[in-house]
Amino acid sequence: EAAVTQSPRNKVAVTGGKVTLSCNQTNNHNNMYWYRQDTGHGLRLIHYSYGAGSTEKGDIPDGYKASRPSQENFSLILELATPSQTSVYFCASGLGGSSYEQYFGPGTRLTVL
Amino acid sequence: QQKVQQSPESLIVPEGAMTSLNCTFSDSASQYFAWYRQHSGKAPKALMSIFSNGEKEEGRFTIHLNKASLHFSLHIRDSQPSDSALYLCAVASSGSWQLIFGSGTQLTVMP
Numbered sequence: 001e002a003a004v005t006q007s008p009r010n011k012v013a014v015t016g017g018k019v020t021l022s023c024n025q026t027n028n029h030n031n032m033y034w035y036r037q038d039t040g041h042g043l044r045l046i047h048y049s050y051g052a053g054s055t056e057k058g059d060i061p062d063g064y065k066a067s068r069p070s071q072e073n074f075s076l077i078l079e080l081a082t083p084s085q086t087s088v089y090f091c092a093s094g095l096g097g098s099s100y101e102q103y104f105g106p107g108t109r110l111t112v113l
Numbered sequence: 114q115q116k117v118q119q120s121p122e123s124l125i126v127p128e129g130a131m132t133s134l135n136c137t138f139s140d141s142a143s144q145y146f147a148w149y150r151q152h153s154g155k156a157p158k159a160l161m162s163i164f165s166n167g168e169k170e171e172g173r174f175t176i177h178l179n180k181a182s183l184h185f186s187l188h189i190r191d192s193q194p195s196d197s198a199l200y201l202c203a204v205a206s207s208g209s210w211q212l213i214f215g216s217g218t219q220l221t222v223m224p
Contacts, residue, residue: 031210042119042201042216043157050210058211090156100145100205102212104156 003027004105006091012111019078021108023091029103030096032074034058034066036087037107043090049074050096081112115140117204119215127223132189134218136202139183145205146178147212148187152198160200161187192222 004025013019025032030051035043045058047066055066063085065077078085088109092102116139126132134148147162161176163169163185168177173192178185189196199219203212 033211035214040216042214044214045211048211094210096210100147100210100212101159101162104158106156 004091004093004103006089006105006108008108009106010109012113013078013081014113015082017081017112019081019110019112021076021078021089021091021110023074023076023105024072025074025091025093025103025105026072027093027095027103028071029093030071031094031102032068033092033094033102034064034074034076035090035092036060037090038087046076046089083112086110086112115143115204115206115213117202117213117215119200119202119218121218122216123219123221125221125223126192128192128194130192130222132192132196132220132222134187134189134200134202134220135184136186136204136215137184138204138213140204140206141180141183142207143180143204144207145203145212146176146185147203148176149201149203149214150198151201151217157201192220194222194224196220197222 033048034046049068067075091105094102148160149157150160151157173190175188199217202215
């Protein structure tokens, strides 16, 4: 089974501060995704990547940047964190090709005060 | 922009009951339809998926797809307390690996 890990698992940040959420996958999947999950909204796509060096905007990219320096790693960066970005963030990976299934990490709970 | 909606928002059923969850989508060219299950405090995990019209059964779980009606569903036979979770439907449009998720149905199975 695909292994996706996230760090940190919990983070408290101050408004205006910079936050970096990290994701690592060990199954050589081409595709990686960042979502946020809020009550009543399901999972909303922030950024995604189809390979090292590439990042694309998802449905709610404002206030977020992403970086994919290698096949295994995908980071989400909040340059100026705001309280509205308080949420649970999930990273996921997927093989691509004819496979659509996504494998999720355990999530990061971010609180911006 | 694909719209995916789930119903009901929440559902409480007794142990042993048949449970039915619904999902509608807006893009008739969608090609992948899936249900993910998320236990409290855990990561979402793929449960079942289907690509073409009809139904697919895996154990106590059955997925139905009707593309013409822009609707698919998940049926759980003999529901168990361990089935209590948030169920998320997901759809991929043609030519895209992006999944659009519904807002979820919170299922509680009472012993």
